Amino acid sequence: MNAGQRIEQALAAALDLPEAAATPPLLRRAMHHAVFPGGARLRPRLTLATAAACGRPDSDLALAAATAIELLHCASLVHDDMPCFDNAALRRGRPSVHAQFGEALALLAGDGLIVLAFEVIARAAARPGQGQRGAQVLAIIAQAVGPGEGIVAGQAWECEAAVDVAHYHRAKTGALFAGAAAAGAAAAGAEPQRWRALGERLGEAYQIADDLADALGEARVTGKPAGQDAALGRPNAVRELGVAGALARLQALTEAAIAAIPDCAGREELEAIIRGQARRLLPAHLGAPALQDSQVA
């Protein structure tokens, strides 16, 4: 089973934990709608790739961390789409959760996915000998989504009058990528802090790709309506650097991410995965000029 299949299967299993049978039917459907079909699953792939690079390709705790991270990412999208934030009726080419199920169920689906994410970690951490690493993984993930420097903080900076743009992106996007890499390392028993820089660079690269997709009217990467940044007055790298400048920055960040990979057994394979993912981030009609095919495994 490849990484993508493992992730989809683990997400489905998380939504089907024993107590799922008792879940109110509409809530259950709303949570499923928020998670399937997914996007590129970049963050959980990074967690699994990091754990594998650290010598633990089959770690149950790493798979639980990957699953939790994707559930939390999906929860943040559900809440971010709601009328009091982006008021986005579309997500991944389909109605957003609140557009389909109403605001109350969207709010609860997000809450439910957050709680479920932590339950998934709890179950993996409860296995013999996994308690300590589980607590470490739990702390890393909680901080990556939390109100201090995680996703919740990033969304809340949108409510402040004055915002440092780099800080905003670091919290809203970078923190979960950094946490995804760190959690994979921690689950594998490696020192997690050394792995954060890799995730941070990938988070920045993803942000540029997101800006390109938004500015160029390309919904393939984000699956949401294009032109939102201009409409909502948000910063966008394409407006600042131009298309060529943004593409060059995306390539530079990909190389910086690869340079940030700590010494590990699976360095070459991880490098190939990162180059492959970076290529997938490019808007399709740009023909991947920034990253040559020869660079992609």
Next chain:
Amino acid sequence: MNAGQRIEQALAAALDLPEAAATPPLLRRAMHHAVFPGGARLRPRLTLATAAACGRPDSDLALAAATAIELLHCASLVHDDMPCFDNAALRRGRPSVHAQFGEALALLAGDGLIVLAFEVIARAAARPGQGQRGAQVLAIIAQAVGPGEGIVAGQAWECEAAVDVAHYHRAKTGALFAGAAAAGAAAAGAEPQRWRALGERLGEAYQIADDLADALGEARVTGKPAGQDAALGRPNAVRELGVAGALARLQALTEAAIAAIPDCAGREELEAIIRGQARRLLPAHLGAPALQDSQVA
């Protein structure tokens, strides 16, 4: 330091974790508004009392569990008050979080408190030798608030056309009381399942007290506007049983809770705490007819 002081101090410390300095200022204020000043802190008191009855009055993990449970309770109130649910402008006699800070920050304050609750457990579970118990406590608490049979499920039943009232109350109120007792026992190294019945009876008793307060126009217990159940067409024990019947049921549930205390070292002290809390639940002007002073420690 008594239990109430320990809980207030631990809640303040949770809102002041290292990363709190980076929290966007309005979000930080909204989260503080949601937690302070608090209500009766019944659930965390139950967790600490249970851990003490199991012989661990000073357990750091029990205090973390108690803190997490109260943070999650506060988060549920913030989201429950929002316009897409109860649309309640008042909570604990003050503006609700969305009334004071707007919907976006209320949504994020709730999300932030949920994440923070799990981070508090992660920190306690990371201490040497606490990993396994920490994972157990984490799972208990996640299920008590989750989409299967916890608070999120309870709120979501309000969105369904057909609802079993007992099931609804069990999820919305009972599950967190049961989890509070079970988590205290687990943190103390006792078998948690045996402690759930105590919490369930107390949750039912609290529900009756809440119904009495709502029906009798007494905001002391709930701190929210009275008459909401009738206005929103919700079930209420006073409408079903009358005032005297509801009071009798409250007393019977308190006795049932006491009868459900498993064998433990601190049984007598726990019984006294429960009688004291039950008396505090009664609407003030009823003069506590259901529970005599002689019954209260």
